[in-house]
Amino acid sequence: MLSTEDPLPHRPRRVVVAGASGSGKTTLARRIGIALKLPVTEMDALHHGPAWTPRQEFMADVETFSSADAWVSEWQYPEARKLLADRADTMVWLDVATPVTMMRVVRRTVTRRLRDEELWNGNKEAPLHTVFTDPEHILRWAWRTRHLLRELVPPLEGTHPHLAVVRLRRRSDADRFIACLDAGVA
Template sequence: MPRDSPAPPTAGAARRILVAGTSGAGKTTLCGRVSAALGLPYTELDGLHHGPGWVPRPEFEDDVRAVAAQDAWVSEWQYAAVRPLLLARAELLVWLDLPVPVVLWQVARRTVRRSLRRTELWNGNVEPPLRTIFSDRDHILRWAWRTRHTLRGLDGRVACEAPHVRVVRLRSRREVERWVHGLRG
């Protein structure tokens, strides 16, 4: 963002907020920061989706329906099956539209760190060994590369599908920081 450009729009009075972005863009981190700044409950969709052994939980869609029905929440906008449920109730969608090299660096750094530390993610799951990038078509690093452009035109799609939802598009880490700082002001 050029130095003289205006600050991105704020969250305003939104109480149901989605954060969109490709894998590794920082959705979970931003959700946590928005939740803390605004005092809204945060539900991480990956935690609802992944059961032990990375098997999708059968209750996932029902759990998301329950979250969406609440008066206030922050969550990621992911998983095609539940996006419409969340979008129908959302008031604000924050789109992390960061440059591809930034996102790929972030997802690579996060994946290596989690894999080496054997960090438990959801329901006992951990990142697979790094060598699986060569054998697993859906390894998170390959997935991030393959899906890096899937959100192109998101603001236009949301305007058509859910005109009641305001979209804040953040294109750099600097814009993200300015926007989060504005939540506290």
């Protein structure tokens, strides 16, 4: 597993960003796309259909974008993870502290709800009181899954030796990583 001090074995062309909800993976994926001049695909936009139902075309869409020569996306949704790991050459793992991710998820969820912000395909955050009644509410889901990637990412070094895995633990690590990409060092 690499850190920001370690040089990458190649210039990234197919990048997945892994992280718990609230870790900043979508934001970092966009930053990586800008730094490397690569197209970015947001997985939530592909996955969520109207009324939060999974889109039937989801895996076909993942298959299509991930077969391209260059791309950046998040590493999420169990049905897509293997395909993305198989095709990516670089994984950036945001292994951010739980208090940080949970604070971000709460802030993001409350802000989106108060602004009545439309997310993907007409979907909006659920009313805030449903955190108490809906076991799948984003805040409860984020808490329940916060450590999942600590089980999923480390084994990739053995099962996917082609995949350079860079572990970032804080925002300053991500900033340093982007600076290296901008400078053409990584």
